[in-house]
Amino acid sequence: MFESLLEGFNNPSLRFFIFDSKNDHLIYGDKDFDEYHWDQARYNKPRIGDFFLYRRPQKASEVKGQFYIYGLGKIKSIQNINNVDDATQKKRDKHVIAHVEQGIRFKDPILQSDLEDFEWTFKKRGNTWEHFFQQYGMNEINQTDFIALLKMGLENQLDALDMSSVEEDIDYRVEDKRANVKIRGKDQRDFSLQVKLNYQYRCAISGITSKEFLIASHIIPWAVDWDNRKNPFNGICLSSLLDKAFDKGYITIDQQYRVVISNKAKEDKALFMYLKQYEGKKLEVPKQYLPKQDFLEWHRNRFINN
Template sequence: MAVRRNWSREETILAMDLYTRVPFAKIGKSNPDIIELAKLIGRTPDSVALKMSNLAHFDPKLRARNVSGMSHASKLDPQIYEEFASNIGELAFQAQSIIAQIKHSSVEEMIPELEVSDIPVGEYREQQTKARIGQYFFRMSVLVAYGNACCVTGLNNRELLVASHIKPWRVSDAATERTNPSNGLCLNSLHDKAFDKGLITIDKEYRIINSKFIKDASMDDKTREWFDYYDHKEIVLPDKYLPGKDFIEYHNDVIFQG
C-alpha cells in the first residue's frame, strides 16, 4: 500500500500558482496543465486538482458567489493562500524558480519572452526578472479570469487584449497591488487606453461610466454609437478575482475625469 506523502511548501506554491491561471470550473484531473504539474512533482492529477480545490476554499471572491471549493485543507493551504493571493508576481517568481530547479534549468531559459538574458548576472537582473515575471503572469491571470475576452465588448482576440490596471502600476504597492489580479480588467486596446486616461471608469456596481470628455469628443457617428452603447452597461465579471472595490474607488476619485 502506497504511503501517503504530505504536500511540501514548494509543491503547494506550484499548486497555488497554477490555481491563479486555471478557471475554477476547469479544475479537474483531465486538465492538461494539471496533468503536466502532476507529472512534474510525482503526484496524480486527482491529487493536484484536489489541492487546487482546497486552495479555492480560501478565495473570498468564490465564497461571495457561494462557491467555496473543498474544505479538507491542510494547515499549509491557508498560509500559502494568504501569503500570495495579492502578490501574483512573487508567487510566480517563486514557482518558476522551483520548476527551474526541478528541471535543472533557469527561469530565463524557460521563459525567453522575459528578455533578461542580456542583463548582467546580479541583483539588478534578479529585480528585473521578478518584475517581468510579475507583469507576465499578471496578464495571464487576468486574461484567464475573464475567459480571454474583453469584459466590456466580449472581444476574444488575445492580440487585441490588455490586462489593464485599475489602480495604475506606478502608484500601486509592489507587494499587494501591482500584480494583484483584483487590480486588473481584461480590456480591448481602445477601452484600455480610454480607461488608462480616465475617459471611462467602472463604478462599484461594475458598470461602465463614460466621462464628459468622451461625450464631447469629436468622432464619427459609429464610434460615438459604440461608446454610448456600453455606457452604464455592466461589465462581464470574471471567473474569480472580482475587481477590488478599493481599486475602483481609486480610479473613480483620482483617474476618472468626470
C-alpha cells in the same frame, strides 16, 4: 534564443512529457516549476534530464471547459520519499518527488481551443479530446509534438528564456528599485497571466476572446501603487482599445460594475460612438478576484468625480 534552447533536446535518450497539475497528486504538495510528485508504481517512465510541459486539465482549469498548457520544465533530480505513516506505508512506497529546473512559464498559455487543428504525431486524437490524455495525468509525447507545442508557447516571448525559475507567493508589492526592465517584465507577466485566467481570456466589457487583443489592465496604475502592482484584485481583462480608454480615463466603472463614459470621450466623435455602445453595460466579472471597490473608487475619483 529559441535555437539555443533546442540544442538541449538533441540527446536521443531524452523523453518528453505532458504533466497535469492540480490533480490528485496535489495532496503531496506539488509546486509549479519547483517540485512534481507521482507514484512510480502507477507511472515510472520519467527520468532525470527529461523535459515536460505543464497542463492544467479541464477539471482544475480557471478557463471554463478548457484545459491549457502553460510552461516548460526539466527534471533535475528524482527523490524517493520515506513514508512515516504506517497506515499508508504500502500505498506510498513508490512515491517520488521530481525537482524541476529550467522552468519557463508561458506569457499566455496554449488554450484547448488553440489546439483544435494541431497535428499530433505521437497518437491520433480523433474528433474529441475524450481519452486523449490518460487519466493519471502523465503523458509521454514525442520530440516533434513537444517542440511544436513549445514554439507555440514561447511565441513573442523571447524574454521568458531568461527565467531560471518562477516564484509564486501572495506578496503583491514591487518596489521601484526592482522595477527595471527585466524584473518589471516578470512581475507584469505574472500579473497579466493571473488576470487573464481570472477573466477566462475574455474582455470583461466587449467579450473579445482573441488573445492577441487582450490586456490585463491595472485599475490603479503600476507607477502609483507599489503594494498592489501584482494584486489580481487590481486588474481587469480588457481589449487593447478599451484598456487604453480605461487607462486614460475615457471610461471608468461604477459601484455596480457598470461602464461609465466620461465627458473627455466626447472630444473624439468616432471614439465616443464606439464607447457609447458599452455605456451602462455591466462587466463580466470573475467569481474570484473581483475588482476591489476601493481601487475602482480611486479610478472614478481620478477621472470622473474631479
